[in-house]
Structure formats: C-alpha cells, structure tokens
Amino acid sequence: MDKGTIIETIIVFAIVAVALVYVLRRVIKTTRGHGDCGCGGGKNCKHKKPKGY
Amino acid sequence: MKTRLLDNEPIGQTVQVVRVMGDGAFRQRLLEMGFVRGARVTVLKNAPLQDPVEYMILGSHISLRHSEAAQIEVTDQTAEFCDLEDAYNGIVETEVSAMDPMADNVLRVVLVGNPNCGKTSLFNNATGAREKVGNYGGVTVDSKEGWFTVDGHKVQLVDLPGTYSLTEYSPEEMYVRTYIRDNHPDAILNIVDAGNLERNLYLTTQLMDMNIPMVVAMNMWDELEKSGDKLDIEMMSRLLGARMIPLTAYNGNGVSEVLRATMDTISESEQETMHHNVNYGTLIEDCLKQLGAMCPTLDRYTVLKVIENDQHALKLIDAQDNAEEVKKTAAEMRQTIERDYNSDIVSIISDLKYGFVRGALAEALTPNPNRESDETKPGYSLDRLLTNRWLALPCLLVLMWLMFEATFTLGAYPQEWIESGIEWIGNWIGNAMPDGILRDLIVDGIIGGVGGVLVFLPQILILFFFISILEDSGYMARAAFIVDRIMHRVGLHGKSFIPYLIGFGCGVPAIMATRTLENRRDRLVTILTVPFMSCSARLPAYLLLVAAFFTANQGLILMSIYLIGILVAALTAILMSKTFLKHDKTQFVMELPPYRKPTARNATIHMWSKGKQYLQKMATIILAASIIVWALGYFPRHEGQTPQEQIENSYMGQMGKAIEPLVEPLGFNWQMGVSVLTGAAAKEIVVSTMGVLYTGESDATEESTSLKQKLQTATYSNGEPVFDPIVAYSFMLFILLYFPCIAALVAIKREAGTKWMIFEIFYTTGVAWLVSFIFYQVARML
Numbered sequence: 001m002d003k004g005t006i007i008e009t010i011i012v013f014a015i016v017a018v019a020l021v022y023v024l025r026r027v028i029k030t031t032r033g034h035g036d037c038g039c040g041g042g043k044n045c046k047h048k049k050p051k052g053y
Numbered sequence: 054m055k056t057r058l059l060d061n062e063p064i065g066q067t068v069q070v071v072r073v074m075g076d077g078a079f080r081q082r083l084l085e086m087g088f089v090r091g092a093r094v095t096v097l098k099n100a101p102l103q104d105p106v107e108y109m110i111l112g113s114h115i116s117l118r119h120s121e122a123a124q125i126e127v128t129d130q131t132a133e134f135c136d137l138e139d140a141y142n143g144i145v146e147t148e149v150s151a152m153d154p155m156a157d158n159v160l161r162v163v164l165v166g167n168p169n170c171g172k173t174s175l176f177n178n179a180t181g182a183r184e185k186v187g188n189y190g191g192v193t194v195d196s197k198e199g200w201f202t203v204d205g206h207k208v209q210l211v212d213l214p215g216t217y218s219l220t221e222y223s224p225e226e227m228y229v230r231t232y233i234r235d236n237h238p239d240a241i242l243n244i245v246d247a248g249n250l251e252r253n254l255y256l257t258t259q260l261m262d263m264n265i266p267m268v269v270a271m272n273m274w275d276e277l278e279k280s281g282d283k284l285d286i287e288m289m290s291r292l293l294g295a296r297m298i299p300l301t302a303y304n305g306n307g308v309s310e311v312l313r314a315t316m317d318t319i320s321e322s323e324q325e326t327m328h329h330n331v332n333y334g335t336l337i338e339d340c341l342k343q344l345g346a347m348c349p350t351l352d353r354y355t356v357l358k359v360i361e362n363d364q365h366a367l368k369l370i371d372a373q374d375n376a377e378e379v380k381k382t383a384a385e386m387r388q389t390i391e392r393d394y395n396s397d398i399v400s401i402i403s404d405l406k407y408g409f410v411r412g413a414l415a416e417a418l419t420p421n422p423n424r425e426s427d428e429t430k431p432g433y434s435l436d437r438l439l440t441n442r443w444l445a446l447p448c449l450l451v452l453m454w455l456m457f458e459a460t461f462t463l464g465a466y467p468q469e470w471i472e473s474g475i476e477w478i479g480n481w482i483g484n485a486m487p488d489g490i491l492r493d494l495i496v497d498g499i500i501g502g503v504g505g506v507l508v509f510l511p512q513i514l515i516l517f518f519f520i521s522i523l524e525d526s527g528y529m530a531r532a533a534f535i536v537d538r539i540m541h542r543v544g545l546h547g548k549s550f551i552p553y554l555i556g557f558g559c560g561v562p563a564i565m566a567t568r569t570l571e572n573r574r575d576r577l578v579t580i581l582t583v584p585f586m587s588c589s590a591r592l593p594a595y596l597l598l599v600a601a602f603f604t605a606n607q608g609l610i611l612m613s614i615y616l617i618g619i620l621v622a623a624l625t626a627i628l629m630s631k632t633f634l635k636h637d638k639t640q641f642v643m644e645l646p647p648y649r650k651p652t653a654r655n656a657t658i659h660m661w662s663k664g665k666q667y668l669q670k671m672a673t674i675i676l677a678a679s680i681i682v683w684a685l686g687y688f689p690r691h692e693g694q695t696p697q698e699q700i701e702n703s704y705m706g707q708m709g710k711a712i713e714p715l716v717e718p719l720g721f722n723w724q725m726g727v728s729v730l731t732g733a734a735a736k737e738i739v740v741s742t743m744g745v746l747y748t749g750e751s752d753a754t755e756e757s758t759s760l761k762q763k764l765q766t767a768t769y770s771n772g773e774p775v776f777d778p779i780v781a782y783s784f785m786l787f788i789l790l791y792f793p794c795i796a797a798l799v800a801i802k803r804e805a806g807t808k809w810m811i812f813e814i815f816y817t818t819g820v821a822w823l824v825s826f827i828f829y830q831v832a833r834m835l
Contacts, residue, residue, distance in 0.1 A: 012490050
C-alpha cells in the first residue's frame with residue numbers, strides 16, 4: 001500500500017470509529033432514559049419520567 | 054318534581070341537572086365539569102354509531118356514553134327547584150404573610166388552566182419555545198420549563214398539564230397539585246378560556262384557596278369580543294382578588310401585559326396582603342377556621358380537602374401529632390355539613406364553587422342578547438356533515454385518503470429536485486475523487502445512506518402540515534367522538550385516542566401521553582398497542598416502496614398500511630382485554646373543543662419542527678448508522694470479486710445470510726432482513742441501510758440512479774426480480790408491525806416495566822412475521 005492509501009484508510013477507520021462511538025453512546029443514553037425523540041439527552045433532557053405519575 | 058335520566062332525553066331537549074348518582078372519582082369529574090344542581094344541559098346529537106352523545110353544558114360540548122348519561126338525574130328546564138346563584142356568598146378575605154420571592158434565587162411562575170385553553174401557546178409566546186400545541190386536551194403531559202425577562206428580572210415559566218380541577222381523579226390533576234405544593238411557585242398564572250368563563254373559573258376557585266399570588270389571563274379574548282358579550286374586568290378582578298388580563302395567545306396580543314402583571318403581583322406579595330377566597334357560607338367557613346387552627350401548616354385548600362375526606366390531603370396531616378384528632382374533627386364536621394345541606398360533601402362544595410362563579414359572572418358579565426349560537430357558525434354547519442350518522446365514517450376515510458394522496462402528488466416534485474441534487478453531488482464527488490476507500494465511504498456510505506432518507510423530507514413536511522391543520526381545526530377530537538364506540542368495544546379507554554394520535558408522529562411521546570389514563574390496565578393496553586400506529590420514521594420506507602412498485606392508487610396503498618396498523622392495534626386490544634388484562638370498563642367524559650380556523654403560522658411551525666427533527670436525525674444517528682452499515686458491508690475486502698460477491702461476503706452479508714431463512718418465507722432477501730435489523734436504532738435507518746447496500750452493489754462506472762430505480766431493477770442471481778408489488782407490500786407490513794425502535798422500547802420499559810418491554814419485542818415481531826407470512830403466501834397462491 002502506498003502512503004496515500006494508508007492515510008485514506010486511517011481516515012476512514014477514524015470516521016467509522018467515531019460513528020460507532022456515537023451510536024453506542026446514543027444507545028446507552030437512550031436505554032438510561034435520555035435522548036428520546038432525538039433530544040440528545042444530557043442534563044437538560046426533559047424526557048425523564050416526572051415525579052407524581 | 055318529576056325526574057328522568059339524561060340518557061333518555063331526545064335530541065334537542067334542554068333539561069336541568071338534579072343530581073349525579075353513584076360515587077367515586079367519575080362522579081366528581083362530572084360535578085367539576087359543571088353537572089351540578091340546576092345546571093342546564095342540551096342534548097345535541099348522537100355519534101354516528103349512536104354512542105356516545107354530545108351534550109352542551111356551560112357553553113362546552115361534552116361527549117358522554119349512554120351508560121354514563123344514565124347516572125345523571127334531570128328534570129324539565131322550567132322546573133323551579135334550585136338556583137345556583139342562591140349559593141353565592143361572595144368572598145372572604147384572608148391575611149397572607151409576605152413572601153420571599155427570591156427564596157431559592159429563582160422567580161418561578163406556573164401556568165395552570167383547563168385542557169385546551171392555550172397554556173402552551175402562551176408559554177411558546179413568552180419563552181420563545183416551540184412546544185407542541187393542539188386543539189384538543191392532553192397534549193402536555195409533564196412540566197415544560199422556559200424563561201422570560203421583565204424589567205431585567207429573569208423568571209422561570211413552567212407549563213403544567215391541563216386540568217379541570219385539583220382533585221385526585223386523574224394522574225395529571227395529581228401531578229399539577231403535587232407540583233404546586235412541592236415547588237412553592239412565586240405566582241400562579243391561571244389561563245382561562247374567555248369564551249367559557251363559567252367552567253374555567255371553577256379551577257380558579259381552587260387555586261384561590263391555595264393562597265398563592267395569582268394572575269388570571271383571559272385567553273381567546275378576541276372570541277369574547279366577537280361574541281358581543283361584555284365583561285367588567287375591574288369588577289371581576291376585585292371579586293377574585295387577582296389581576297385579570299385579556300389575552301389572545303395565538304397571535305401574541307396581551308402576552309407582555311400578562312407577564313408584566315405577573316411581575317407586579319410577585320412584587321406586591323413581598324408585603325403582607327389580603328387574599329380573596331370563596332365564601333362557602335357560615336357553617337363551612339367556621340369549620341375551615343377551626344380545622345385551620347388545628348393544622349397551621351396547611352393552606353385553606355388542603356384544609357377544605359381534609360373536610361372533603363380527600364385521601365391525599367389526609368396523608369399530609371399524618372405527620373402531625375394531632376393527626377387522629379384532626380381526622381375525627383373533620384369527619385364530624387363533614388357529617389354536620391352533609392346533614393345541614395342534605396347532600397354529600399363533594400356535591401355541596403362543587404355547588405358552592407359553581408354558585409360563586411355564577412354569582413360573580415352575574416355581576417360582571419353582560420351577555421349579548423343577540424349572540425350568534427354555535428349552530429350558525431361555519432364550523433358547526435360543516436360539523437353536521439362531518440359527524441352525520443351515515444357520512445361521518447366515509448368523510449373520515451376520504452379526508453385520510455386526500456391527505457395521503459396529496460403527500461404523494463405534491464411531494465413528488467420537490468422530491469425529484471432533491472433526488473437530482475443528491476445524484477449530482479454523488480456524481481461530482483465520484484468524478485472528482487480518485488478511486489479508493491474514502492470515495493466509497495462518501496459516495497456509497499454517506500450520500501447513498503443519508504441521501505436515500507433525505508429525499509422524503511418534502512413528503513414528511515406535507516403530511517405533518519395536513520395533520521396540523523386537522524388538529525388545529527378541532528376535527529381530530531371529533532374523530533375520537535366518531536370512533537369512540539368502536540374503541541369502547543375493543544376494550545380501549547376513550548382517552549387512548551390522544552396517545553394514538555401522537556403515535557402517528559412518534560411513539561415515545563405517545564407512550565408518555567398514556568400517563569393521563571387513570572387505570573394501569575388501560576394504560577398498559579394503550580402502551581402495548583401504540584407502536585402499531587405507524588410513526589413518521591417508518592414513512593420513508595413506505596414512500597420508497599409505494600413509489601417504486603405501485604403506479605396507481607399510491608395514496609390508497611399508503612392509507613391501507615395505516616389502517617392495517619389501526620386494525621392490528623384494535624385486535625390486540627380485544628385479545629388483551631379478554632385475556633390477561635381484563636378490567637371493568639372505565640368511564641370517560643371528553644370535551645369536544647370548538648371548531649377553529651387553523652392558522653398557517655401554527656401549521657408552519659408544526660411542520661418546521663417536524664422537519665427540523667428529521668434533519669437533526671439525518672445529521673446524527675442516520676449518518677452514523679449509514680457509516681457503520683457501509684463499513685460492515687465493505688469489509689473484509691477480497692481481491693477479484695464483483696461488487697455483488699463482495700457485499701455478499703462482507704460482515705453484513707454474512708449476517709444477512711444467517712437470518713435469511715427466517716425472512717425468506719416472507720419474500721425478503723438478505724438485504725431486506727438486515728435493513729429491518731438496523732432499523733432498531735431508528736426506523737429511517739431501514740431506508741438508509743437499503744441505500745447503502747444497493748448503492749454498494751452498483752458498478753462504479755454505471756451511471757448513478759436513484760434508490761427507487763435500483764430496487765426496481767434488483768435481481769437474484771438467477772435473474773428473477775427481488776421486488777414486485779407483493780414483496781413490497783409484505784415488506785411494508787413487516788416494517789409497520791415489527792418491534793419499535795430502541796427509544797420507544799425504553800419508553801415502554803419506563804412506563805410499564807422490563808417485563809412488558811420484553812413482551813412487546815416478541816409480540817410485535819411475532820405479529821409482524823405472521824401477518825407478512827400470511828399475506829405473502831396467500832397473495833402468491835392467488
């Protein structure tokens with residue numbers, strides 16, 4: 001493999017890795033009750049079951 | 054006095070309520086909605102299936118089933134047995150100590166009001182938020198927080214679910230009551246419908262008893278002005294002891310005045326003030342004083358609830374040392390009051406509250422004697438057609454068909470433009486970049502995957518524009534009225550209609566909306582059947598397959614998919630309510646909102662928020678999933694293989710081949726099997742996966758074609774076409790019915806528990822497989 005192909009392969013693997021981490025994080029967040037409806041979860045997530053119900 | 058049951062009254066008859074029989078929460082709800090002694094009720098019409106019946110009371114249109122109307126005893130409207138105004142005793146003043154509004158460094162104002170009175174519209178206008186609003190109750194099920202600024206003061210505004218009262222009838226009522234008690238807001242912003250003050254001010258009387266500074270915003274003021282009625286705002290403010298501000302929330306008129314009045318009220322509460330309360334008469338007022346002295350930490354509202362034997366209020370006094378003594382005294386007081394008034398305590402308090410409201414309105418409101426009746430308004434003449442016994446169901450189906458047909462016809466043009474744009478970008482990048490792995494990722498993975506989903510954006514926008522118009526006009530609540538009997542027959546609660554409606558957008562808020570159902574069994578049946586309502590994320594898959602394999606009647610084909618989802622939900626509800634989720638039928642009273650002219654602004658906001666959500670998903674989860682699907686379909690690389698062989702031997706291909714025996718009886722190939730698996734993350738990924746897998750198959754030198762054309766020309770190795778209309782329909786049925794996405798499953802877990810989530814995964818997938826299998830095999834035989 002030439003140098004260019006190696007760099008190209010590294011870039012692609014990095015993109016795939018980032019995508020994989022993103023999907024996994026999103027799945028974990030969702031299973032913990034955040035991130036419904038694409039809000040992304042986080043401390044401002046309003047999709048937690050409110051007190052009283 | 055001769056009495057009859059409301060159930061037996063003919064259409065057009067106006068009668069007076071004598072009493073509501075039975076006991077329990079449902080009776081209380083009827084009382085709170087205005088079915089108090091002496092109230093006049095008009096029988097408007099039967100639903101097309103003869104049940105429920107639409108009644109008019111206190112200017113509101115209410116839907117009651119025959120069995121529920123049979124609990125209301127009535128007499129002729131001319132009979133003189135009671136006058137609600139007799140119960141009017143004016144007000145009493147209570148001294149309220151100064152509040153420290155900055156106790157927790159946050160000024161907090163809560164929005165409280167009846168369902169569908171415009172709370173969320175005001176919230177959106179005041180805070181700049183874009184929360185969903187609709188012309189039916191139950192859209193907001195939890196609190197939403199936003200901020201507004203007046204004179205440099207930053208104030209937190211909390212939008213609470215709509216509620217008719219603060220009793221313990223339904224979860225949202227309890228939620229509002231608990232929220233106010235636990236969070237001690239600095240002020241209550243009570244929104245009332247100016248066109249229906251009598252019913253709306255009932256809640257105001259309860260809020261007055263809480264002794265919290267309050268501002269009353271009279272929303273839909275333009276409608277009151279248009280009706281010709283005159284309200285003496287100053288007198289009404291004096292009686293209620295609260296500022297009353299006219300408001301037209303949908304266009305923002307009066308919003309700044311309401312916010313300023315709220316700030317002024319908060320500022321005044323920093324000093325000792327006199328608070329106005331409903332005067333319940335000497336006997337009850339003495340009881341309130343005596344019991345109040347025994348429970349100094351409780352507000353007047355809770356003390357009254359203790360006398361009413363409200364279980365949640367009684368729990369609050371358990372912590373007191375003199376709890377037993379208080380309970381005993383309250384019971385004695387209750388008996389004395391009931392003996393004195395010759396009625397039960399709940400009816401007495403409701404009568405007195407409505408008596409106060411009616412008395413106050415008699416002083417402050419001058420009705421227009423020539424007021425146009427509802428029947429003559431344009432919406433209501435249309436209503437005669439839309440809820441006609443024979444035409445209602447055909448009208449509902451025609452409206453649905455028109456909506457789907459318009460989605461296809463109008464959406465086809467912008468779709469073509471986007472498709473050409475994506476194709477051009479794909480070709481341009483393909484030609485500009487040298488051959489290699491990075492080019493394959495960009496062209497086949499990203500553009501093929503995301504582009505395949507992006508092209509359906511116009512259709513999504515058009516469909517939600519139409520849904521928004523139907524919701525805002527008030528027709529959706531009529532649709533619930535039309536199909537209520539069917540829902541009742543299949544064992545569903547009438548309130549389930551709202552979660553189902555929301556379910557056509559997204560399953561997650563729909564599952565959350567089931568919180569408004571009082572009974573756990575009703576909630577479970579609704580939660581487990583909501584995923585059969587086809588959410589918008591599944592729409593791109595239908596649009597792709599219908600456009601590719603059905604040349605005629607595209608709107609009808611799409612509508613049939615939605616109808617099959619509804620049918621499966623109904624059959625599932627019957628199955629569950631006859632087997633493991635048996636339960637007595639729950640009573641239900643529904644308010645039918647007035648017909649309103651939908652505004653282009655609201656429909657555009659709704660459409661835009663849906664489109665934004667779709668684009669956000671595209672730039673995040675769909676993009677990431679497309680990259681992963683591409684990688685799994687690209688590796689491992691084998692030299693000298695054709696693109697078809699390469700993808701079949703990839704990780705994705707191996708995975709697909711492993712599940713192929715399971716999906717083969719349904720007419721699916723391995724690519725379709727893999728697509729439904731990846732759709733677990735989000736349903737749009739079904740299309741993006743197909744986009745990646747089928748783009749990958751094409752020859753790099755071949756002129757780029759759309760995914761639709763690729764599916765039309767896809768063949769097995771023996772040359773047989775992969776897709777035909779039967780396979781496409783079987784695939785759509787599977788996508789419609791199989792397990793919901795992860796977010797919806799988590800919502801089910803949270804609302805119903807892990808056991809039911811696991812049940813749902815197997816049940817929905819089992820049903821999907823069975824329905825697709827039967828359809829495919831039978832259609833092939835024919």
